[in-house]
Amino acid sequence: MPKAHTLADAKREQRRAYWTLVLPGFLVYISVMAFPTIFSIFLSLSDYSGGKLFGGKPVHLVGFKWYQNLFADEYFYLALKNNMWIVLVSVFGQIPLGFFLAYVLYRGIVKFADFFQTMIYLPTVISTVVIGILWKSFFAPYGAFPELVRLFNPQYEYGISNHPMLPVLFVILWMYTGMYLIIFIANLQKIDSAVIEAARIDGATEGQTLRYIILPALSGVLVTTAILAISGSLKSFDLIFVMTAGGPANRTSVLSIYMFDKAFKGAPRYPLANAISTVMVIISFVLIGLTKWAESKFGGRE
């Protein structure tokens, strides 16, 4: 490039460089994420019933008809209830457990912290499909679980469970607790250890240090993990799809499975499926909003 830039030339090169750098990624992103999101809302208000998207049967807007159908369907509430169970297990199971384990390792209470951390995180990296089939076989009537129970209770007989969500919730807890362990450890390590040492020298107990120094320093992270847990729980699909596919009789169905069934099982009902996904997004935004509200209301002042 010659050095004889005029200011206008420089501005023009700057603009050209900006768009050359931004556009490739931006276009891909817009076409596979931003546009489909808007398109999904449009579909949920339409009477599109499959077939050619453009130039086929004309598509009309039908208002909130599909949403009304959805809210009148008992299976929607069943799926929603199961999703809420997953939210509860994630927020009040994975997060406290992950925090507890992280705290023990961070404070150096036990040796081999690295080993414990590596092993407890291991389930998280394995693909959900493998995990799902593994546990499905483990809990199956002919699997290891009934055998294990019989070691302690020889009378045990396998029967159809009254709580088919329990194994699913257990596996969710098993699989993702390690992720919260990792997040908490990384953030605990950011706390200035001199502050903790000073408090200990001044006679603060372990509990007081935790209550007055560590937890307040982590309040932001706690909110972030809660948001991660909520949005992750609402999204959960793979594991349940593989483990139970929503069965028996839809009793382990969740919103994303419910949506998948409407769109891809039997005659496609795309508008209804999109109404479900729109409702899912709204629920997730509301729950995240509530979490942030709770933080500003009761949260620690950092």
Place this chain on the structure above:
Amino acid sequence: MRDVKDTRSTRAKINLGLTYAVMIFFTVMAIYPLLWLAMNSFKTTTEFQLNKLGIPRDWVLVNYKDAWVRGKFPILILNSIIYTGITTVATLIFSFMAGFAFAKIPNKATKYTHGSFVIGLLLTLQSIMVPLFLIINWVGLYNSRLGVLIPYIGIAMPMGIYLGTEYIKAIPTALVESARIDGATYMKIFISIIVPMAAPVGVTVAILTVTGTWNEFMLINILTSSDALKSLPVGVQKFAGALSSDFGKQFAALMIGLIPMLLFYMFFRKEITKGVAAGAVKG
């Protein structure tokens, strides 16, 4: 006085013992199912029926041989490597490029372009699944590698852009400006200054993209129908999920599905845990 001290240290010892017990309990809980799977993948189905919990009497490899061939694993693994490799490289390049522009080249549009990527962090796969399926069909990319790759790249972009932009922002602007004064073009600055300096965040973005893409199951399942295009998780689900009584083979197939990520974790443990902590920025 002495008594008090003694009971205190005894109590401390009991507490420590309990803490170890708890930690060991959770570790066993985490790895026992995986060990159980590994052990049973070496049993014949007949032996599994008789011996569900113990170690195999004869360690047989026949399950692996059968699963490898009948499950068509070579092509599945190759596909997974193609999808993951191209998605990761493209995500890295696009994220660095756009991240550099957002962080160091002033432009009024950044508020909207960068902003739209940040909103993308909150979007879920569910909200785009059906429309994406329809659009991919409409443009004629259904059941093609490109029809899987483009969505994969787009989905990985928000996180890549977010982490990339934040990191590049921290590179001193003076470096860019002095290179500009020396007459370097933005492209040259990008290649010779930004890319080398942002390499550490590149590792994080790569780790997150690799794990996310390798394990992805839902989209590829609806965007492809031909066996030759399926990825490892879909293949495992189709093959192992359908074997309801041939356990030996099923477990071997699951092991084959598990080993690549296990190796990846062994080699990049530090980077993976760092990446996960850095990626926990949603919201």
